[in-house]
Amino acid sequence: xxxxxxxxxxxxxxxxxxxxxxxxxxxxxxxxxxxxxxxxxxxxxxxxxxxxxxxxxxxxxxxxxxxxxxxxxxxxxxxxxxxxxxxxxxxxxxxxxxxxxxxxxxxxxxxxxxxxxxxxxxxxxxxxxxxxxxxxxxxxxxxxxxxxxxxxxxxxxxxxxxxxxxxxxxxxxxxxxxxxxxxxxxxxxxxxxxxxxxxxxxxxxxxxxxxxxxxxxxxxxxxxxxxxxxxxxxxxxxxxxxxxxxxxxxxxxxxxxxxxxxxxxxxxxxxxxxxxxxxxxxxxxxxxxxxxxxxxxxxxxxxxxxxxxxxxxxxxxxxxxxxxxxxxxxxxxxxxxxxxxxxxxxxxxxxxxxxxxxxxxxxxxxxxxxxxxxxxxxxxxxxxxxxxxxxxxxxxxxxxxxxxxxxxxxxxxxxxxxxxxxxxxxxxxxxxxxxxxxxxxxxxxxxxxxxxxxxxxxxxxxxxxxxxxxxxxxxxxxxxxxxxxxxxxxxxxx
Amino acid sequence: xxxxxxxxxxxxxxxxxxxxxxxxxxxxxxxxxxxxxxxxxxxxxxxxxxxxxxxxxxxxxxxxxxxxxxxxxxxxxxxxxxxxxxxxxxxxxxxxxxxxxxxxxxxxxxxxxxxxxxxxxxxxxxxxxxxxxxxxxxxxxxxxxxxxxxxxxxxxxxxxxxxxxxxxxxxxxxxxxxxxxxxxxxxxxxxxxxxxxxxxxxxxxxxxxxxxxxxxxxxxxxxxxxxxxxxxxxxxxxxxxxxxxxxxxxxxxxxxxxxxxxxxxxxxxxxxxxxxxxxxxxxxxxxxxxxxxxxxxxxxxxxxxxxxxxxxxxxxxxxxxxxxxxxxxxxxxxxxxxxxxxxxxxxxxxxxxxxxxxxxxxxxxxxxxxxxxxxxxxxxxxxxxxxxxxxxxxxxxxxxxxxxxxxxxxxxxxxxxxxxxxxxxxxxxxxxxxxxxxxxxxxxxxxxxxxxxxxxxxxxxxxxxx
Numbered sequence: 001x002x003x004x005x006x007x008x009x010x011x012x013x014x015x016x017x018x019x020x021x022x023x024x025x026x027x028x029x030x031x032x033x034x035x036x037x038x039x040x041x042x043x044x045x046x047x048x049x050x051x052x053x054x055x056x057x058x059x060x061x062x063x064x065x066x067x068x069x070x071x072x073x074x075x076x077x078x079x080x081x082x083x084x085x086x087x088x089x090x091x092x093x094x095x096x097x098x099x100x101x102x103x104x105x106x107x108x109x110x111x112x113x114x115x116x117x118x119x120x121x122x123x124x125x126x127x128x129x130x131x132x133x134x135x136x137x138x139x140x141x142x143x144x145x146x147x148x149x150x151x152x153x154x155x156x157x158x159x160x161x162x163x164x165x166x167x168x169x170x171x172x173x174x175x176x177x178x179x180x181x182x183x184x185x186x187x188x189x190x191x192x193x194x195x196x197x198x199x200x201x202x203x204x205x206x207x208x209x210x211x212x213x214x215x216x217x218x219x220x221x222x223x224x225x226x227x228x229x230x231x232x233x234x235x236x237x238x239x240x241x242x243x244x245x246x247x248x249x250x251x252x253x254x255x256x257x258x259x260x261x262x263x264x265x266x267x268x269x270x271x272x273x274x275x276x277x278x279x280x281x282x283x284x285x286x287x288x289x290x291x292x293x294x295x296x297x298x299x300x301x302x303x304x305x306x307x308x309x310x311x312x313x314x315x316x317x318x319x320x321x322x323x324x325x326x327x328x329x330x331x332x333x334x335x336x337x338x339x340x341x342x343x344x345x346x347x348x349x350x351x352x353x354x355x356x357x358x359x360x361x362x363x364x365x366x367x368x369x370x371x372x373x374x375x376x377x378x379x380x381x382x383x384x385x386x387x388x389x390x391x392x393x394x395x396x397x398x399x400x401x402x403x404x405x406x407x408x409x410x411x412x413x414x415x416x417x418x419x420x421x422x423x424x425x426x427x428x429x430x431x432x433x434x435x436x437x438x439x440x441x442x443x444x445x446x447x448x449x450x451x452x453x454x455x456x457x458x459x460x461x462x463x464x465x466x467x468x469x470x471x472x473x474x475x476x477x478x479x480x481x482x483x484x485x486x487x488x489x490x491x492x493x494x
Numbered sequence: 495x496x497x498x499x500x501x502x503x504x505x506x507x508x509x510x511x512x513x514x515x516x517x518x519x520x521x522x523x524x525x526x527x528x529x530x531x532x533x534x535x536x537x538x539x540x541x542x543x544x545x546x547x548x549x550x551x552x553x554x555x556x557x558x559x560x561x562x563x564x565x566x567x568x569x570x571x572x573x574x575x576x577x578x579x580x581x582x583x584x585x586x587x588x589x590x591x592x593x594x595x596x597x598x599x600x601x602x603x604x605x606x607x608x609x610x611x612x613x614x615x616x617x618x619x620x621x622x623x624x625x626x627x628x629x630x631x632x633x634x635x636x637x638x639x640x641x642x643x644x645x646x647x648x649x650x651x652x653x654x655x656x657x658x659x660x661x662x663x664x665x666x667x668x669x670x671x672x673x674x675x676x677x678x679x680x681x682x683x684x685x686x687x688x689x690x691x692x693x694x695x696x697x698x699x700x701x702x703x704x705x706x707x708x709x710x711x712x713x714x715x716x717x718x719x720x721x722x723x724x725x726x727x728x729x730x731x732x733x734x735x736x737x738x739x740x741x742x743x744x745x746x747x748x749x750x751x752x753x754x755x756x757x758x759x760x761x762x763x764x765x766x767x768x769x770x771x772x773x774x775x776x777x778x779x780x781x782x783x784x785x786x787x788x789x790x791x792x793x794x795x796x797x798x799x800x801x802x803x804x805x806x807x808x809x810x811x812x813x814x815x816x817x818x819x820x821x822x823x824x825x826x827x828x829x830x831x832x833x834x835x836x837x838x839x840x841x842x843x844x845x846x847x848x849x850x851x852x853x854x855x856x857x858x859x860x861x862x863x864x865x866x867x868x869x870x871x872x873x874x875x876x877x878x879x880x881x882x883x884x885x886x887x888x889x890x891x892x893x894x895x896x897x898x899x900x901x902x903x904x905x906x907x908x909x910x911x912x913x914x915x916x917x918x919x920x921x922x923x924x925x926x927x928x929x930x931x932x933x934x935x936x937x938x939x940x941x942x943x944x945x946x947x948x949x950x951x952x953x954x955x956x957x958x959x960x
Contacts (some may be wrong), residue, residue: 031512034505050644199500207504236935238666239630374946377777406666413665464503468510475515479535 013064021266022478029058030270037274041197048170048193051274055175059139062179066137069107070343076103076171077147081154081161084219097155101148111136116341141338142181143172145305150186152309159187167193174276176267180260182301183283189276197275205460208467209452210269212474217262219478221441226255229434234401237411242419244427245411249394251434253399254441257285260299286393286445289385291355292363294393306335324360330351339400344408348400355392574602583893584886587909589864589949594900601855603902604950606958607822608863614649614786620771621783622649623819624790625695627803628823628826631869633794633931634666637826640943642669642790643717648951651787652717656727656818658779659700659708662796669718670782671711671764677703679774683795683802692729692750694778695814697795699729700767701776710780711764721758721765722784724895726750727817734771739764745775750810753817756934781818791820801846805856811857820861823854826906828868828888829932835873835882847891851899863901867892869942870907870916872931879917879931901951911944 012027020026033054040046080100084093115131122129153159162168171189173412199207233240233248240248261282271278285298295303314327331352336349373381395412402408428435462470574593577583581590591603613619624645626638635642635654646652654669660680664672679701681687693699712719726736731745731752743754758765767780783789795802831843855863858881867889872879880922885907896903911918919926919938926938934942 027508027512027515031505031508036510038505039500197501199503200498201500204500204503208507231929235930236933238634238663239933241926275501410666418662464506464510467503467507468514471507471511472514472518475511475516476535 011061013060013062021263021270022215025061029054034274037197044194044278045166047197048164048166049105051175052166052170052173055170055173055178058175059173059178063135063138066135066140066332068138069140070143070173073104073107073143074165074172075149075165075288076100077151077172078162078165078168081151084151084155085161088279093155097151100151104144104147104151108140110134111140113337113341113454130223139178141179142177142179142183145183145302146172146186149183149305149309153185153187159190162186162190173422174271176274176276177278180267181299182262182267182278183305184278184301185397188279195275198311199273199275202456203272203275203460203461204458204467205458207269208459208471209456210265210272212269212471214262214265214267214269215474215478217258220481221437222255222258222262224437224481225251225434226259229431230255234403234407234411237402237407237414240414241423242415242417243421243423245414246419247427247435247438249398249411249415251396251438252397253390254438254445256397256401257445258281258441284445284449286390286442287386288389289382290362291352291389291392292358292359295352302338306331310334325357328357328360332356337393344402344405348396351396351399377425407482500879507862528620544635545776562951566638568615578897583867583905585902585908585912586905587945589902589904590896590951591902591953592897595898596900598674599900601734601900602823603857603900604864605957606860606951608954610821611649611788611933611954612958614788617786618716620705620786621651622821623655624788624822624824625793625820626790626824626826627793627795627800628824629794629798630796631794631829631849631939632792633796634663634827635669635792636934636936636939637943637946638790639669639791640940641947642788644944644947645788645790645950646717649788650785651789652716652784653722653782653789654792655783655789656696656779656781656791656793658694658696658698659671660698661778663794669713669715671713672709674708675703675706678706678708679703682800685803691776692810693805694727694729694751694776695806695811696779696793697798697802699776699778700773703774706769707767708780709766710782716782720760720763720784721782723760723781723782724756724765725781725818726754726756726767727778727781728754729776729929731771731775734769734773734775737766737768737770739766742770745771749813749817750807751778751813751817760827791818797830798827799831799843799847801843804846804850808853808857811854815858815861820858822862822864823858824864825851826866828866828892829871831888832868832871832884832932835871835884835956837884838887840888843888844891844895845861847895848898851895851901855899860945863896863899865892865896865901865903866946867903867905867907869932869934870910870912870919872914872916872920879920881913904946904949906942906945910942 003146027041028237033050036050036054037047038052056067056070057071077100080096084100087093087096111134118129118131140324150159154161168186170193171184171186174184174189177184194439229398230248230251233245234252237245237248264281268278268280279300281299283297285294288294288297306348310326311331314330316327317324321449330353332349334347334349334351336345336347336352339345339348398411399405399408402411459467459470498828515535543739543823574591577590577592581588583590586596589604590607593599593603594601607622607624610619610622628637628639632638639654642654643945657670657672660674660678661667661672664674680698681691681693681701682698683693687693687699691701710721712721724738726738726745727746728747729750729752730748734745736743736745738756739759741759743756745752745754765780781789782789831840851863867886871882871885873882889905889907893900893903893905907915910916916927916931919931919934920931924937927934
């Protein structure tokens with residue numbers, strides 16, 4: 001029995017059931033959107049309006065009236081940037097920029113970090129300030145950074161400000177990347193708005209591959225491993241043997257990667273199908289053979305943002321070795337803090353910052369030595385590099401994921417002192433499906449990029465009916481795997 | 495590359511897929527392969543008026559089945575009213591006290607324990623001790639730590655009581671800092687100790703190696719921040735030497751449990767025990783107390799059901815009662831009995847557990863016993879977490895054990911909120927339990943400790959009334 005009131009209430013924001021890409025609701029939403037978008041595809045202005053209205057509605061479904069914050073910050077930054085561009089005085093430009101930075105960071109701080117600092121004050125002075133318990137507006141960490149890069153780029157005269165407010169609001173609220181990124185640069189995005197809506201087979205194949213691959217990563221790999229294994233381990237590591245904890249950490253490495261990059265891929269795929277190319281956010285990061293390489297392949301939009309708007313302005317590598325290390329550490333510390341208001345994230349950032357600094361020393365030393373290692377030695381070195389990097393990253397994930405330091409150390413303690421390899425078979429029998437999915441996940445991760453291209457090309461050449469058949473079969477399979485309770489993606493809290 | 499504009503394709507694909515999926519949702523098909531039941535697609539589930547919740551109906555039916563209220567009131571034993579006549583043991587969240595069914599036996603629930611608590615409060619007694627047995631639910635002093643804290647703040651006393659020599663959860667215990675060398679040989683329930691080794695009350699006996707040591711340090715918490723009265727519990731020994739904070743002591747004794755008492759050197763906050771003897775002798779643990787009051791000893795053993803207590807020798811238990819007398823023994827088990835959630839026959843558990851209770855009762859004739867009924871445990875049935883059917887069945891067995899042995903009984907499942915409470919504890923705004931829908935986290939354990947304290951204090955106050 002279809003209930004019309006239920007249909008209407010589905011259109012309203014429900015804090016208990018925020019919308020995700022992998023929900024039935026999104027399917028209907030996307031179909032409606034494509035219909036309207038296609039109907040007005042000839043007119044640039046109409047396209048922008050349709051996209052923006054649907055985006056704002058999507059935002060509203062995801063976080064209620066916080067949608068107002070996006071509109072408000074679009075109004076403020078749109079006007080401030082134009083003002084910065086118009087005014088000839090360097091001092092006025094600078095003060096306007098500082099004002100914009102303070103405003104954006106202030107907003108982010110208010111929603112994300114107030115309770116954290118209240119907690120610190122309470123701990124330090126035994127004060128009793130009650131926490132605000134604010135709900136974090138979804139996506140605020142992403143659009144704040146987008147606003148900042150736009151304003152800073154205008155200030156640096158690297159781009160001209162947007163003339164049309166709707167274009168800017170469209171850029172900021174663009175629904176594919178709204179909740180989980182990637183952080184898109186205005187300089188990349190704005191020029192694409194006025195291009196005609198045209199798709200070729202490459203766009204079709206790439207888009208379909210990204211959407212299906214993203215869904216697969218999110219539902220089959222990430223959610224499945226997380227719900228059926230990893231969450232139990234991190235819930236209370238002390239209750240599990242070292243072997244379980246270690247597999248739990250390996251599993252979590254896949255969970256976080258597949259969850260986050262799966263969501264990013266879906267965003268990229270949807271954008272591609274609607275005529276927008278967004279740079280890839282992940283590039284098989286666990287294939288990296290050094291931590292420096294890892295950060296070039298992991299959450300690329302964030303690390304490049306931090307590089308361009310934090311590390312380089314701090315002086316980068318131009319002010320001597322010591323300053324460079326300090327800059328690196330500081331950048332990663334802030335990068336860690338961006339992920340969430342807790343000491344765990346700060347510590348996680350500090351670990352990565354330190355590792356990057358150490359890796360810099362290694363790279364400089366290699367450069368100075370000028371010996372080039374080739375042949376089997378190079379391969380061996382590369383494999384060792386991949387293994388060491390992966391394990392270091394996993395070690396850091398422990399702190400990233402554990403709810404407290406206590407839990408993190410408990411997990412490490414279990415791995416070191418209570419390993420109990422004897423239970424391996426028992427464990428395998430209890431979690432057979434989970435372990436095979438973990439193995440599948442890692443195998444897929446290490447496939448060469450060539451395989452991806454061939455699948456994309458193939459998908460691009462299939463006629464519509466074939467695509468529908470593939471999609472239906474794929475979704476039917478996903479439903480078999482998916483649990484009915486939608487999981488909150490881990491990166492939601494950012 | 496084809497030059498054709500395919501901008502309408504995404505729309506066709508999405509709408510085509512949607513139509514097929516909605517169509518598939520309308521078909522009534524089910525099929526399975528081997529054990530795997532394929533799930534039906536339902537693209538319209540969000541839009542349907544939900545049909546009357548079948549889950550709830552079964553839950554109601556279940557709870558009526560769970561009801562333990564007998565229609566025929568059982569007569570009072572030894573002139574003590576049977577609590578089953580006034581309360582339903584399946585839903586009552588307070589402590590129920592049963593009289594021993596053995597004719598002439600005057601044992602009733604926690605009567606002895608409540609009486610000595612009263613004496614303690616009136617200054618007529620120095621110490622009251624509780625031995626709290628349990629599984630992983632109480633590891634790391636969970637629940638017991640909170641119970642001890644509340645009892646000590648009301649009745650006095652300071653210190654964690656018994657701590658074993660080594661422990662797999664030493665690093666997670668927040669009520670004492672505990673480190674030890676790795677060369678202690680730990681004999682316990684699960685590794686078949688040789689016949690010559692007598693297991694201690696904790697289910698462990700520790701034999702030192704050549705360089706064995708164990709170190710305990712107080713923690714910065716009220717009543718736990720310094721050591722005063724220290725006792726070392728050990729097995730038979732013939733003049734072996736240990737060094738405690740660099741002072742030598744000789745251990746001798748022929749009994750299964752012997753005790754060395756000492757006062758903590760106030761100049762040193764920690765206690766460092768080094769074995770300096772010639773032959774390996776058994777150690778059990780070290781007890782920390784300070785002044786008059788209540789002491790709760792945490793006897794946790796991971797993965798056991800309580801049946802393992804049958805391995806304890808009567809001599810050891812009796813001797814332990816002389817060296818370290820207990821006024822109340824708490825038996826908190828269940829999580830490891832419910833390993834198959836849908837199992838509802840626990841006679842295999844009841845039989846050996848009855849033997850355990852029989853012998854403990856015999857070895858500790860004056861001590862009160864409190865059996866804690868299992869906590870709620872949920873499992874995933876189709877798409878939802880619900881209370882395992884085994885919970886009610888196990889509670890019934892635990893209740894019978896209590897009634898048959900004249901112990902007190904406290905239904906933790908009911909105290910948590912009854913049917914479906916574990917789901918609320920796991921998924922509530924304040925998370926109180928882990929995603930395994932079985933174990934409490936620290937906050938949850940604190941809540942259970944507080945609930946138990948409240949239940950005990952209710953009995954205590956009732957006993958004070960004339």
